[in-house]
Amino acid sequence: MARILAVGGGSGGHVTPVVAVFRELKKSGDHELRFWCDRKFGARARGIFSKFDETIPVELIIAGKLRRYHGKSTSFHLRPSILLPNVRDAFKVVIGFCQSFIKLLIWRPDVIFIKGGYVCLPAGYAARLLKIPLVLHDSDAHPGLTNRLLSPFAKAIGTGAPLKYYNYPPEKAKYVGIPVAAEFRPYTDEERRQLKSKLQFDPNRPLVVITGGGLGAARINEAVVAVREDLLAESSVFLISGNLQYEQLKEAVSECDGWRLQAFVHDGMAEVLAAA
Numbered sequence: 001m002a003r004i005l006a007v008g009g010g011s012g013g014h015v016t017p018v019v020a021v022f023r024e025l026k027k028s029g030d031h032e033l034r035f036w037c038d039r040k041f042g043a044r045a046r047g048i049f050s051k052f053d054e055t056i057p058v059e060l061i062i063a064g065k066l067r068r069y070h071g072k073s074t075s076f077h078l079r080p081s082i083l084l085p086n087v088r089d090a091f092k093v094v095i096g097f098c099q100s101f102i103k104l105l106i107w108r109p110d111v112i113f114i115k116g117g118y119v120c121l122p123a124g125y126a127a128r129l130l131k132i133p134l135v136l137h138d139s140d141a142h143p144g145l146t147n148r149l150l151s152p153f154a155k156a157i158g159t160g161a162p163l164k165y166y167n168y169p170p171e172k173a174k175y176v177g178i179p180v181a182a183e184f185r186p187y188t189d190e191e192r193r194q195l196k197s198k199l200q201f202d203p204n205r206p207l208v209v210i211t212g213g214g215l216g217a218a219r220i221n222e223a224v225v226a227v228r229e230d231l232l233a234e235s236s237v238f239l240i241s242g243n244l245q246y247e248q249l250k251e252a253v254s255e256c257d258g259w260r261l262q263a264f265v266h267d268g269m270a271e272v273l274a275a276a
Helices: 012-028 040-051 081-104 120-129 145-153 187-197 218-226 228-232 243-252 270-273
Strands: 003-008 032-040 056-059 113-117 135-136 154-161 174-175 206-210 238-239 259-262
Touching: 003 012, 003 120, 012 032, 012 040, 012 056, 012 113, 012 174, 032 040, 032 081, 040 056, 056 081, 081 120, 081 154, 113 120, 113 218, 120 145, 135 145, 187 270, 206 218, 206 270, 218 228, 218 243
Parallel strands: 003 032, 003 113, 032 056, 113 135, 135 154, 154 174, 206 238, 238 259
Antiparallel strands: none
C-alpha cells in the first residue's frame, strides 16, 4: 500500500483532476490518500471530495501568492496596495513551509502529486528538503510560476497540452492530457435533452453554459450581464459566477425564464457541460 499526497490550489480546476487521479488509484490498489490545499479553499475542496470519498482527509496549508500583473510597470507593482500584501504573503510562504515540513515528518508519503497553485510552493520545497519524490501536472498551456519553480526537482511532469508549449525538461515531461472523470464523455442528443429538463431548462432550446472557473471571472460575468437579453433571445443561459460576485449579480440581475445564476457547482458539472 502506497501513501500518496496530492497538493493543489483548492479551486475546482485543481481538485477535480485530483479526484479523477485518486479514483483510478483506488482501482489499482488500497492506497492511503490525502489532499492538501490552501485554507481559503478548504470548504470548496471538501465539498468536491465529499461527493467522491469522504474518508480522504482534506488538510489545509497556509500559503501566500505573488501578485503580478502582466504589462504593468515596476512602479505599479510598488504601490502599497500590491507591495504590502506581497510582503505579508512572503511570510505566509515561510509559515506554510514550516507547517508542511512538520506534517510531512508526521505522515511521510511515498510520492507527492503537485497539481499547481501557490499552496504547492511551500509543500514542494518541504518535500524537496525531505527527499520525497514529486510528480507535477500542469493543465495550463502557459505554466504557472509554482510549477516552473518546482519542475527542476520533479521526478516526472505531465502536461495538459502538447510539450511544444512548455519549457520543461523533455526527458521527464510527457503530454498526458488533463485527468477527467469517466462521466465527462460524449452524450447523445436524447441524453442532452433529458439533462436540460433535469436542470429545469427548455429541452428544445440551445443551452449556453458560462463559467470563469471556481473563483469566477469578473470580466466574464460583466460581459454576460451586458449581453444577457441578446443571449436569451437565442438560447437558455446558465452562468456559474463564482462566489465573489454571486450576491452582487443576484441583486443586479432579475430572474427570468431560461436564465440560471449559480455561484459554484459542487457536483454534476459533467452533466451541466453535457447539456450545453
